[in-house]
Amino acid sequence: MVNVAGLLELNQKKDAQKNALTWGSSQVTYGELFEAVLRMAAGLKEMGIKKGDRVLLMLPNIPHFPISYYAVLAVGAVVVPVNIMFKEREIAYQIEDSEAVAAIAWEGFTNDLLKAREKTESLKHLLVLGDNIPDDAIHLTRFISQHQPSKGIDEVEPEDSAVIMYTAGITGHPKGAELSHNGLSYAIKVIAETLRLTDRERVLAVVPFFHSFGGVVVMNAGLYGGATLTLAPRFNPQEALEIIANDKITVFAGVPTMFQMIHDYPEYGDYDLSSLKYCLSGGSHLSEELLRRFEERFNTYVLEGYGLTETCAAAAFNNFKRERKPGSIGYPLEGVEMKVVDDADQDISIGEIGEIVIKGPSLMKGYRNRPQASSEVMRNGWFHTGDIGRMDMDGYFYLVDRKTDLILKGGFKVFPQEIEEVIAAHPQVAEVAVIGIHDQVMGEEIKACIVPKEGTRVNPAALLEYCHERLANYKCPAILRFYRELPKGPTGRVMKKELRLHN
Structure with missing residues (x-):
């Protein structure tokens, strides 16, 4: 069907x-x-x-x-x-x-x-x-x-839209990636089979289902495989450890921030996690160091993968069928093609750095109401991810950087322009530039670099309250820094690279 x-x-x-779902003391059968x-x-x-x-x-x-x-x-x-x-x-x-x-x-x-x-x-x-x-x-x-x-x-029909999932994409405001029934069904099946999400598994479902990782990899693939999902409406490291121990969870899926917080929880030793067979990491890059420390501490196995909303969360995964390579995002899933190209869309040699592009049956139909944006990222059947990476001799891929200023905070994509527009509308702000800075727990944190209007003094607490009234909490800056002027290039464009260097 x-x-x-x-x-x-x-x-x-x-x-x-x-049981398909458990939630607290409640169970829901298939x-x-x-x-x-x-x-x-x-x-x-x-x-x-x-x-x-x-x-x-x-x-x-x-x-x-x-x-x-x-x-x-x-x-x-x-x-x-x-x-x-x-x-x-x-x-x-x-x-x-x-x-x-x-x-x-x-x-x-x-x-x-x-x-x-x-x-x-x-x-x-x-x-x-x-x-x-x-x-x-x-x-x-x-x-x-x-x-x-x-x-x-x-x-x-196979190409009828099933889900419109909004993503920051590569440029601009959030765009609605239209995912077809055919593409989504393919992704669900290949993910479940590759990651061995079977009726023997009990999965902790704490990654939000509105997120492509949570919705496709955890909910859809988990239920397709016949697993039992233990639902957690919010993430808390203590609650996660309690659920894993009490419900005998066999698979934990999370973003790197969750792995960091569980690893750093002081009383982790109070919980019996012996049921845990393996973990799945997605949403953003998991550092080799954290992967190693997490596996050593909890005696489990972490598989890192890579996918985007535009690919129905399916692209590459370290998995049981092949050798795992810590630090890599894995090997392309069955039916998925990946390669690295230069700025002219030409294939480049193994080991060289360029943009990762993807082709396969799970690609989105396009961005809703955005034909130009769709054509910019979908060229000759290949989806251009905006992610910079390389491929090794065995066909495994590694992320190096991103083409855009997109911020990855706790597994969420945050586009600086949206925050800049909100802050720029504040009556005491003359200029603003938003950047992502490294954060050990969140992966990246948000920093707003602000030039106040002449003769005014911006109250930081009031400005943060202003942001929280207009933006989701995770999009609000954690750091405010005030400048007399922002560094600019010859065209007048703010040089965010300079702001990051002087962070």
């Missing part, structure tokens, strides 16, 4: 009584999960949600995320995951760009969602999980329970 939601049906038929999906799908159809409609999903890692995700897909509609840390301005942008007709959210996120809806025109329906829901919203739990299951999953 082409529809991604059909991947769930396979395990429901195989073993309906097996049979119960699939029934809830069909009930919700019936309700969505009755509501008027049809093939091709976009539906926002703003939920943490709780059972209602996969239920809603697969229900939307089951009726042929398109899932638009929203970062749960987003504020009004960021949500409004995604609603407007995707032209979403409905939103499914947890009650704690509705204040910003309602404000965002007032600034847009397309959003007609709001389903909310919780007890305190807006007057014009539909109670999600009741909505699911009051409908009889639909007869099955709607058919879709």
Whole structure:
């Protein structure tokens, strides 16, 4: 079956009584999960949600995320995951760009969602999980329970969009990468098979499902493989250690920041982690030193991989089929081609440094409403990642740098221009440049270099509060530095390289 939601049906038929999800003391079997999906799908159809409609999903890692995700897909509609840390301005942008007709959210996120809806025109329906829901919203739990299951999953065309996942991409504002049912299904299957995510595994699902790593590698591939996912709505090193020990977790998937925080937790020795077979690292580069120290401390095995939203999170992974090379991002997955090219898009020799480009069945269709941006990164069938790297003689790839100023903080992509626009609008700011600086825990932290307007004095605390009102917390600067002037080149462009050198 082409529809991604059909991947769930396979395990429901195989073993309906097996636990698909655990959350605290609650369990959801594969049979119960699939029934809830069909009930919700019936309700969505009755509501008027049809093939091709976009539906926002703003939920943490709780059972209602996969239920809603697969229900939307089951009726042929398109899932638009929203970062749960987003504020009004960021949500409004995604609603407007995707032209979403409905939103499914947890009650704690509705204040910003309602404000965002007032600034847009397309959003007609709001389903909310919780007890305190807006007057014009539909109670999600009741909505699911009051409908009889639909007869099955709607058919879709292979190239129909399944998910629009917003990413900073290589340049500019966040762009909606349109992922097809065919591309996403391929990625899910090859990831599950390569990483051995089978019905024997118990996976700690703490990487957010709205993130491509969490949504594709953990949720989709995990459920396709028949694993049991233990859901954690937020990451805390102590809670993660407790869950691994108590639930006998066999696979932990996390971004490097999580590995660092677990490694550094003082009472790590109080927890029995002997059940842990292996760990998966993605989202940003895991240093060889941290990988080595983590493996030694917890007597486990860490596999690092590489993928982007635009590739359905599937590109390369160190895996069980080949020799692992610490420090590398691994070997291309089955069906995926990767190479390194120069600025003229010409192949370069083994070991030389250039841009990593990718070809394969899991590539995005393109950026929604951005034909020019799509053509800039998709050339001659190859996706240009903007990542600088090299390939060794065995075909393994290594990341060296990035072409852009994109900041990778705790596994999230942060585009400096978005932050600069917010800070530049402050009445006391004349100029601003935002850069990423190395941080041992987060990978990179955000630093704002600011020139105040003449005759004014910027209050740092007030400026940070101003940022937090307009940006997701992880996008807000951790460091503010004030300058009389910023270094500039002959064209007047701020020389961020100089700012980094004098960090």
